[in-house]
Amino acid sequence: MADPTTSESATRPAHPPDAAHGLPAHEVVLLLATDPERGLGEAEAAGRLLRFGPNALPATRSAGPLRRLARQLHNPLIYVLLASVLVTAALGELVDSTVILGVVVVNAAVGFVQESRAEAALEGLRSMVRTTASVVREGQVRSLASAELVPGDLVVLEEGAKVPADLRVTRADELRVDESALTGESAPVAKDEVVLPDHVAVADRRNMAYSGTLVTTGSGTGVVVATGAETELGDIHRLVGAAEGLSTPLTRKLAWFSKLLTVAIVALAAATFGVGLLRGQEMAETFTAAVALAVGAIPEGLPAAVTITLAIGVARMARRRAVVRRLPAVETLGSTTVVCSDKTGTLTQNQMTVRAVWTPAGEVLLTGSGYAPDGELCDGAGATLAPAPRSALWWTLLVGVACNDAALAEHDGRWRVVGDPTEGAMLVAGAKAGLGRDRVEALAPREATVPFSSERRWMATLHRDPTAVDPTDQVVAVKGAVEQVVERCTRQLRADGSLGPVDRTLALEAAHALAQQGLRVLATAVRPLTGPERHAPATFDAGAVPDDLVLTGLQAMLDPPRPAAARAVAACLAAGVSVKMVTGDHAATATAVARQVGLLDQSATGPAPVLTGTDLAALDAEELPAAVDSAVVLARVSPEQKLRLVEALQGRGHVVAMTGDGVNDAPALRQADIGVAMGTGGTEVAKDAADMVLLDDDFATIEAAVEEGRGAFDNLTKFIAWTLPTNIGEGLVILVAILLGAALPILPTQILWINMTTAVLLGLMLAFEPREDGIMTRPPRDPEQPLLTGALMARILLVSALLVAGSWWLFQWEQSRGAGLAEARTAALNVFVVVEAVYLFSCRSPTLPAWRLGLFTNRWLLVGVSAQAAGQAAITYLPAMNAVFGTAPLPAGTWLRIAAVAALAGLVIATDKRLRRPTRGP
Incomplete structure (x- = not known):
């Protein structure tokens, strides 16, 4: 029999919808x-592979080693140094030329090593689709590399x-797919073949399965509608490629400073050369002076100091x-003004937890969080409860465990769920009441199952009735969506365990109140089967589940906030850093979490500052920045919108940190001034696109990182305040x-x-200063x-003037008393170094005197000063160094x-600091 896909499609090309x-x-x-x-037939598949290309994301070129090395020399200050190398070499000053060239080489090497740690975000995306797939070809199921799909x-x-x-799903048998990496949804999504409207967002397309997501339960088939760059993952790949990494505030300022300083140095050197010629000095001597001025004014140690300070x-x-x-x-962390934080796994634990159980007898609260079965049941006053056997609470918890296909597992002290997180939460809730899986299976062994269906929206299991006298009696346990389960109930359990007519209004109002708190609510029900109602397991199906169920109660669960979130x-807000929740989850859930972590006022009434993806799509380019700036929660946001809102915030002048863990976060992580990924729960794509990875996935670590970032910038500023007077003074x-x-x-x-x-022995010791x-x-x-x-600048100019006055005076004094030129120059050289050492202790704080900070709070300062003293002794007294550097020994x-x-x-600097110190309050 001919394969229709090889004959018909030869004349009618396939066009993916x-x-x-x-x-x-x-x-x-x-x-x-x-x-x-x-x-498809093999011949047709081969033709389509040629036509559409492999099912892989396109590779990108990275900069080669020569280009990376060239980038290290692309700096105006380096240009001046290289020009100095050529000039001194032309003048025959080979020692000077070699030393200057050595400085350039060292700085370039440091930068090259750092630059060689190349970006790997796009490679991480490509690795997500490097897998094998079970594909039907010519009626046979075979395993193929995913790259061969068409x-x-x-x-x-x-x-x-x-x-x-x-894939467009063509058959689904209890199929559920974990799309959290793509959409931000924390719970697996049930899939079916239903037709959806065109405008439905990716997160709500339950008839589609997307590349890079994971099948958690069930099975099914789907026809490939997009491969490679045309997939949703491919769209994210393009966004990552288009989102250029931004320069940081520091690099932008240093670039501006370098250009300004270069112009000033060149102009001053040219003026120096011109003045020398006008005074009739020899051209070679004047050139040497101009080069000396240029070399002196350039802060050669600044690039290395920046790198090392940041490395610390x-x-x-x-x-x-x-x-x-x-x-x-x-x-960048130290200057961050806005943190855009994902919800799932960042502010929350990404572990569903039952927080409340409602029964017709009242509401019970559960303590504990996550999948560890530790916690208690409490009443409204906080008193511990134990569910009475056969009570509504007992039945609600028992059904949650019995009508359940998940399992709990512990590894290295950490609990995880195998299966659906919602079902895992119900297992934990039962365990907290002493109704663990083992006990429930012993009380009520399962005999048959009706799996969950997205059409029915409930699951049912058949068990031996643990409360019946007759061991052959059975009970049906049902759990599912509140509306569907309550609709099938005719009775409900009273507080004393007796039966009464169901109050559907009361149950639905309770479910609505819990949902308003951002909780996901499921209903549980039972139905004893006795006498002729008993069913053999083989005949138990959806049609065999009675319509007159007994409502036991509701279980309400939430992905809980992290303990320190x-x-x-609060610490970020106190530091003036705005925090915005950006998530693919629903607005109600996101709003509830935002209230719990303090982003929104718990007692506030009226509409919360919440925007959805639909709201963002309706805003034009002019309206978007202000709207995003004022919003606190942004829910149901697509990858394109995450990227757009980061750009909008940057357009408002913000320094934006974006946190995330999924594939959908990668473009925004790359575009943000700093991208922060989750190390444990995050995808490799997010980690590779980020500038920083949190090992514990805890939002609280961001606060610590901001604190360290501010401390690092403070120390870098202290270094600049310390080093520039030397360069200006030398010039x-x-x-x-x-x-x-x-x-x-x-x-x-x-x-x-x-x-x-x-710079190395003195200035860099400021990088070890503790945070103020x-x-x-x-x-x-x-x-x-x-x-x-x-x-x-005022402080820098003051110290520069002191260095010039002190060195010039001593240089002239030593010559006037008969010292040689080399000895006088050595005295001037040591003036610079010793004054720098004194000034170093003053730079430890911009306001406090050195004695207030304690001598041993930064022991590295003492180590550095000691090493510098040894170096000065060497350059002053060692004959070999005297010959190289033109120095001479000094008398006492x-x-x-x-x-x-x-x-x-030092006295003048301390007095100036005291006069400029801000006035203390009472």
């Missing part, structure tokens, strides 16, 4: 020119299988369970020498010695605030004068 969820399954099959039973293929779905492509911040964050994948993220949210002292027609007080090689050794008190009570830094504030009297200059400079 744009909205397969809006068409009947048979029309989708017809459009794809396939066979709903036999699938539109029109008939795929068999089984429990535990990963969906290999976008990374280490501190790692100790607090936050792993930073890109160094600038440390600083409320405190962390000015050269300029003074040129203007006065005098010999240079410091040579270019000596300047490089000062800059590189002090009150760091999380001040507002975030204004993203537009310049790197150098007015107060900081010169060291006393150096100490006097440093003490006077």
Whole structure:
């Protein structure tokens, strides 16, 4: 018999439909020119593979090593240094040229190593679809690599299988798919073949199974309607590729500062060269002076200092369970103004928990959270309860365990659910009341099952009746959607266990009140079967379940907030960081969680600041930024909308941190100023797209990371405040020498010695400074605030003036008393270093005096000062270093004068700090 897919489709090409969820399954099959039973023929499949390409996401090129190395040299300050290398080499100053070139090479190497840790987000997305699939070809089920799938293929779905492509479901047998990574929904979604309207969102398309999602229960078949880049996962792939990683506030400011400083240095060097020529100095000598000025003014240690300071911040964050994948993220966290947080698994535990049980006799609360069977049943006053046998509460909990296909498992002290999370929550609720799985199976062994159906919206099981005298009596247990179960009930259990007529209105009102709290509510019912009503298991089906059930009660559950989430949210808000919940879940559930974690006022009345994906879609580009800025909860949000709202917030001037764990979060994670992924519950795609990964998946870790980020930026600012006076002072002292027609007080090689050794041994010790008190009570830094504030510039200019005056005075003094030029220059060199060491202790706090901070709160300062002292002794007294750097030994009297200059400079700096200190309140 000929295969219809090889003959008919040869003349009629298959065109995958744009909205397969809006068409009947048979029309989708017809459009794809396939066979709903036999699938495609091999020849036709091979042709379509050539036409549509492999079922894989497109690869992207990454920058090669040469390009990454070139990027390290693409900096105006580096250009000036390279020009200095050429000039000094042309003048025959090979030692100077070699030292300057060595500085450039070291800085480039540090940057290259960091840059080599390439982005892997797109590779992570591609790995999600590298799997095998059960496919029907020519009537035979065979296992194929998912890359070989083509539109029109008939795929068999089984429990535990990963969906290999976008499928239109053609058959579903209790099929449920975990789409949390794609849509943010915490519970598996039941699938069926029903036709849906075209405008239905991805999260509500229950007749579709999407690439990268996971089959949790049941089985089914589906026809492939999209592969590779055309899948929903492919759309996210394009969004990730289009969302360019943004520069951080620090890198933007440093780039601006570098350009400004480069222009100033070049102009000053040119002016120096011109003045020298006008004064009749030799061209070679004038060139050397100009190069010395340029080299002196450039903060060569700044790139390395930035990297190392941020790396120390990374280490501190790692100790607090936050792993930073890109160094600038440390600083960005410190300036974050908005955190866009996913709900499921970030603010919540991603573990359904029964919080309340309602029966006609009243409501009972359950303590504990998650899947650990630890907790109690309590009444409204908090008193512990034990359900009386045969009571409505006892039956409600027993049915929740008996009519249940899930299982609890413990591994390394952590509990997890095998199966549906909702059913797992009911198992835990029963265990808290002493009705664990083993006991219930002993009391009421299961004899038959009617599985859950999305049409019926209930599940039923048949058991031996644990309360009957006759051991052959049976009982039907039913659980499911409240409306459907209550509709089938004619009676209900009273408080004393007796039967009475059902009060449907009371039950539905109770369910509505619980749902208003964001709880998911399921109803339970029973029906004893005695005498002629008994059914053999083989005859027990949906039609055998009686219509006159007995309502036992309702179980209301919620994915609970993380224990520290409320405190962390409060801390962020106190620090001036706005927190917004961005989720694919329903608005009611999201709003309830937002109230529990403190994002919304529990006692507030009226509409909450909540926007849905539909609301966002209705807003134009002008209205969106203000609406998103004022919203607190954004629910039912698609991946495109997450990306759009991050861009809108950035357009309002915010520094945005986006947290997430699913595939749908990847584009927004990449676009955000800092992307934060979950390490335990997050997908590899989210981790690879993020700048930081939380090892414990806890939102509270974000607060710790923000605190560490602020501390890192503070320490970086302290380093800049410490290092710039040296560079400015070195440049000015050269300029003074040129203007006065005098010999240079410091040579270019000596300047490089000062800059590189002090930056490493002195300045970098500020990176180990502990966080200042009150760091999380001040507002975030204004993203537009310049790197150098007015107060900081005033301090820098003061110290620069002290360095110029002290070094120039001592240089002239030493020459006037008969010292040689090398000895005078060595004295000036040591003035710079010793004054820097004194100033270092002042830079530990912008306001407090050094003695208030304690000498041993940062022991690395003492280590660094000691190492620098040893280095100064070496460059002053070792003959080999004297020859290389043009230095000479100093007598003891010169060291006393150096100490006097440093003490006077320290006194002036301390006085200035005291005068500028903010006035304390009462």
